[in-house]
Amino acid sequence: xxxxxxxxxxxxxKRRARVGAALPLLLLAPSGLVMLLxxxxxxxxxxxxxxxxxxxVIEPVWTLETWKHFLTSxxxxxxxxETVKLASIVTVATVLLAYPTAWVLVQIQNRALSVACYIxxxxxxxxxxxxxxxxxxxxxxxxxxxxALLVRLPWIHSPIRLVFNFTGVTIALIHILLPFAVFPLLSxxxxxxxxxxxxxxxxxxxxxxxxxxxxxxxSMPGVVTGAQIVFTLAVSAWVTAVLLGGGRVLVLAELVxxxxxxxxxxLGAVESFxxxxxxxxALTIFGRLNRAIYAGxxx
Amino acid sequence: MxxxxxxxxxxxxxxxxxxxxxxTVAVDEISLSIxxxxxxxLLGPSGCGKSTTLRMIxxxxxxTAGQIKIGGQVVNDIPPHRRGTNMVFQQLxxxxxxxxxxxxxxxxxIKRVARSEIRKRVAGMLELVGLAGYEKRxxxxxxxxxxxxxxxxxxxxxxPAVLLLDEPLGALDLxxxxxxxxxxxxxxxxxxxxxxxxxHDQGEALxxxxxxxxxxxxxxxxxxxGPDLYLRPLTTFVxxxxxxxxxxxxxxxxxxxxxxxxxxxxxxxxxxxxxPVAVGQEVTVSVRPxxxxxxxxxxxxxxxxxxxxxxxxxxxxxxxIRYEVETPGGQxxxxxxxxxxxxxxxxxxxxxxxxxxxAAVLVGGRIEDAAVAxxxx
Numbered sequence: 001x002x003x004x005x006x007x008x009x010x011x012x013x014k015r016r017a018r019v020g021a022a023l024p025l026l027l028l029a030p031s032g033l034v035m036l037l038x039x040x041x042x043x044x045x046x047x048x049x050x051x052x053x054x055x056x057v058i059e060p061v062w063t064l065e066t067w068k069h070f071l072t073s074x075x076x077x078x079x080x081x082e083t084v085k086l087a088s089i090v091t092v093a094t095v096l097l098a099y100p101t102a103w104v105l106v107q108i109q110n111r112a113l114s115v116a117c118y119i120x121x122x123x124x125x126x127x128x129x130x131x132x133x134x135x136x137x138x139x140x141x142x143x144x145x146x147x148a149l150l151v152r153l154p155w156i157h158s159p160i161r162l163v164f165n166f167t168g169v170t171i172a173l174i175h176i177l178l179p180f181a182v183f184p185l186l187s188x189x190x191x192x193x194x195x196x197x198x199x200x201x202x203x204x205x206x207x208x209x210x211x212x213x214x215x216x217x218x219s220m221p222g223v224v225t226g227a228q229i230v231f232t233l234a235v236s237a238w239v240t241a242v243l244l245g246g247g248r249v250l251v252l253a254e255l256v257x258x259x260x261x262x263x264x265x266x267l268g269a270v271e272s273f274x275x276x277x278x279x280x281x282a283l284t285i286f287g288r289l290n291r292a293i294y295a296g297x298x299x
Numbered sequence: 300m301x302x303x304x305x306x307x308x309x310x311x312x313x314x315x316x317x318x319x320x321x322x323t324v325a326v327d328e329i330s331l332s333i334x335x336x337x338x339x340x341l342l343g344p345s346g347c348g349k350s351t352t353l354r355m356i357x358x359x360x361x362x363t364a365g366q367i368k369i370g371g372q373v374v375n376d377i378p379p380h381r382r383g384t385n386m387v388f389q390q391l392x393x394x395x396x397x398x399x400x401x402x403x404x405x406x407x408x409i410k411r412v413a414r415s416e417i418r419k420r421v422a423g424m425l426e427l428v429g430l431a432g433y434e435k436r437x438x439x440x441x442x443x444x445x446x447x448x449x450x451x452x453x454x455x456x457x458x459p460a461v462l463l464l465d466e467p468l469g470a471l472d473l474x475x476x477x478x479x480x481x482x483x484x485x486x487x488x489x490x491x492x493x494x495x496x497x498x499h500d501q502g503e504a505l506x507x508x509x510x511x512x513x514x515x516x517x518x519x520x521x522x523x524x525g526p527d528l529y530l531r532p533l534t535t536f537v538x539x540x541x542x543x544x545x546x547x548x549x550x551x552x553x554x555x556x557x558x559x560x561x562x563x564x565x566x567x568x569x570x571x572x573x574x575p576v577a578v579g580q581e582v583t584v585s586v587r588p589x590x591x592x593x594x595x596x597x598x599x600x601x602x603x604x605x606x607x608x609x610x611x612x613x614x615x616x617x618x619x620i621r622y623e624v625e626t627p628g629g630q631x632x633x634x635x636x637x638x639x640x641x642x643x644x645x646x647x648x649x650x651x652x653x654x655x656x657x658a659a660v661l662v663g664g665r666i667e668d669a670a671v672a673x674x675x676x
Contacts, residue, residue, distance in 0.1 A: 195392035198359060201380045203406035203457065213405070217396045293396075 048269035058265060066266040070274070076255075080274060083251040086166070087235035087282075090173045094230045095223055097174065098181035102222075105182070106189045122179050129176060133243040136172040137163055140244070164246030172240045177233055181226035188222030220293045228286040235279050252278070310335040310493040311356060311461055316365030318351050325351040327517035328365065333461075333495060338487050340496045340504040343514035344540070344670065349497045350389075350465055352514070356495065357386045357463050370460055385454035386463040390470075391446055393438045399425075399449055400434040406457040424452040427486060444475050451483070455490060464496045468503065480506050501541045505529070513537050515670075531660060538585035538662050539669035545591075545632045546666045547584040551576045558656055565628030566606055571656040582661050588635040590658030593622060594651045595644060606652040608632075613646050624652055 052063045070076050101121065108114040124132060139145045140162035147159040162168050192215060200210040238253035245251075252275045259268035311333040318326040326348040333339045341349040354360040355367060358379035367374050374382055385406070394402050403424055407417045425431045428448035438446060447467060454462055464483075468476045484507045487494050498504050504511045505525040513520045513528060513536070521528060521537045532538035535546055549563035559576050561568045561584055570584060593610075611631070612623035620643065622634040632652070644650060 193390075193392065195388050195390055196394055198379070199386070199388055199392035199394070199453075200405070201378070202357060202359075202384075202386045203453070204380050204409040205405075206380055209409060213409075214394060214396075 045269045045272060048265050049273060051266050053264050053266045066270050070267065070270045076271075076274075079250050079252055079255055080278065082249070083235060083253075083275075084278060086169060086173070086237075086241070086249070086251060087231050089170055090177065090234040091227050091231040093170070094174050094177050094181045094234075095227050098178055098185055098226055099219075099223065101178070102182045102185035102189055105186060121182060124176070125179055129239050130243070132176055133172055133240045136168070136175065136240075136244060140168050140171065163244055164248055166245075166249055168244040169237075169241050169249050172244050173234055173237055176237075176240060177230045180229045180233060184225040184229070185219065185222040188219045188225075192218055217293075221290055224286050224290045224293065228283060231282050231286070232279050235282065236275060308334055310337075310370060311495065312366075312368040313352070313356075314366045314368070316352070316355060316362045316367060318348070318355060318360060319363045324517050326355070326362075329512075329514075329517075329519045331512060331519065331522065333493060334510075335493055336491050338484065338494045338496065338507055338509045340498060340508040340511035341514060342498055342501060342504040342511050342540075344499055347514040348517040349499075349514050353386075353463050353465055353495060353497045356461070357384050358382045383460040384463055385457050385459035385461075386465065387450045387454050387467045389465045389467065391450040391467070393446060393449055393453070395438050397438075398434070399430065399436050399438070399441070402438065402449055403453045403456050405453065410457075420456050421452075424456045427455070427489070428452045429482075443471055444479060447471065447479055448482075451486065455486070455492065459492065461493045461495060464494060466498055468498075476503070477506075483507060505541070513540060515540075532585060532662055535583050535585070535662050535664040535666055535669045538660070543588055543633065545586045545588060546662075546669055547586070547630060547632075548666050549582055549584055551578055551580045551582055553578055559661070561661075563628065563630055564626075566626050566630060568654075568659065569656045570659045570661060572661050574661075576661065583664065583666060584659050585662045586632070586654060586659040588621070588633040589619075590654060591624075591632065591634040592653040593624070593634050593636065593644065594653065595648065608650055608652045610644055610646055610648045610650050613644065622650075624650060626652065 048058065049066055050062050050064065051058045052061060052065055105114065105117055105121070108117060137144075141147070142159040142161070142163075144162075146162060150156050150160055151158070162171070196214055196218070197210050200214045201207075205213060236253050237251070238257060241249050241251045242254055242257075245254075252271055256268050256271045256275065259265075259271060309332045311331070313329055313331040315328045315330055316326060317324065317328050329348075329352065341352055343349045351360060355362050356369070358374065358377060362375060369383060394405065397405070400421055403421045404417050407420060412420075421434075422431070425433065428451055430445060430448050430452070433441070433445065438449070441449065450467065468479050468483075471479060480503060483494075487507075496504070496507065508525065510522060510524050511528065512522045515536050521533045523531075525541075528537055528541050532541065532544075538544045539546060547561075547563045547568070549561040549568065552560045552562045552567070554560075554572075554576055557571050557573065559570045559572045561570055561582055563584065568584060576582065606626045608624045608626045610622055611625050614621045614623075615638065616635075618638055619635045620638050622636070622644065624632050624634055626632065634652070
């Protein structure tokens, strides 16, 4: 560098430094504000878990009673287990359905057909969860569309109970959450290079071997991301569980709602935190999985 | 070649093979016989059909017409995973989710080769391509040249009857490319597998191939060894695509034995031709720049057939000096001389242009069919 260039450069960098230092802060401000409010709410909620519950007022003393009450009760544990079971089954089923769906969507060459499929798949996202849950109530009811078809089968004599139980909640949640699993899979499958599949075929792999040994492992990040989203949404699902569970499927989100409306804020707060921790544990496991898959791919 | 002529001589045979993509003719009735153990190149500009031809041999494209035989067997209906060919892809197509060792072992595992055998052969391959000790590395941790070697090892470890290479060195920088060319040739010599190599780089094809086919517009222009194609091109396209040349359109004026006099505008040129040429026939002449001789006009009388010309441009190219010369008839020719061998001539100077009748060849086709700069990339 020539010596003559230096002063000018310093001047420019000074000016840039003035604007440059302020700009990121300005850009961060809105999200920082949101984060701050969120963190404050969490801290407040956490503090509630250590307050005793007396009707209406929250007393200014600290206690571990609520935590003890929750953690030692087999009822609450059964709800936690039911919630995790529901979310796990829904996650596995949704991903299993989403994979072939995304696979076919990527293969479709015809533009009009492809657009139609996308509309069918993603338009439910525009409809409220409440409406969709009611819709499933109608479809799955004893005299609903699905049972009307089922009773026509020779070996089914009376309608099968598909609502107000675990099955109904599972079916509805799978439908509601399917697009969230398809989205990440679509982007992964679309980026799947065709030449590695050709290379596998060239090395002697039959089509199913190409899928198992190349396409599937390379699309695992999409599977994990989809599962992550679906699990998080399923574990905290409330409307669908209430409407299609009919009070028989108790999940954590429902307990939170009930206790808060009964003004038992400390218990509601404990349940909220258990829900949060459950989701975080699941996310961590999925994150580990993803990292294990990605290991070594980057330099 | 010491191989006996006969049924077993050719590993890959193409008989009038065509490939159409919709109405577009990618490959147009080509016939080729590639010898066992040969390093054969398909050479041509982008879009000439060379890659499509390779993909038909590997099974990724089905010929629209014609037959492809590998080892004497017609393979038209055999899918790629059941062919005795292996391919090194243009973008390498290594498996990013597998390490070096697992990439190379992929084909053997599919074929359920015994574990100990796999270990032995993978180790042997890594040795061959100079990557011993890299077994556990991930693909993304390798340099371009190392990835290249893994791709070659992954294909060769299956001991294919034919190894197909689709411009595998295209992504490498020049120095590395030259090194890899030498290594590829050495590997081919050692394993003795038939290599079919697709490239648009004539230098690469000349450096490595035993024989090559020059392709243009879906057809084969000429098949031959490097010297064959360079010294005796049959068409203007081959003459201009392989090396550089001066193409002159002229008319045969007379033949005296093998010597043909060609009129190029006002100028007369003497050429040795093995084929008879009819007087009055339109011909195209190809003369390599290094086969033309220049001398300063003051240096003695005009030799037989020499043109007294004017030097219009001089460019220094390193090992050679390129002169642009204009003949009395207005023809512009390039002449190359080794740098430093003689005193440099000056632009504007009068020079004598001389040639050996053997230096020029008659080629088929018109000058318009010559390879243009963009073909050469």
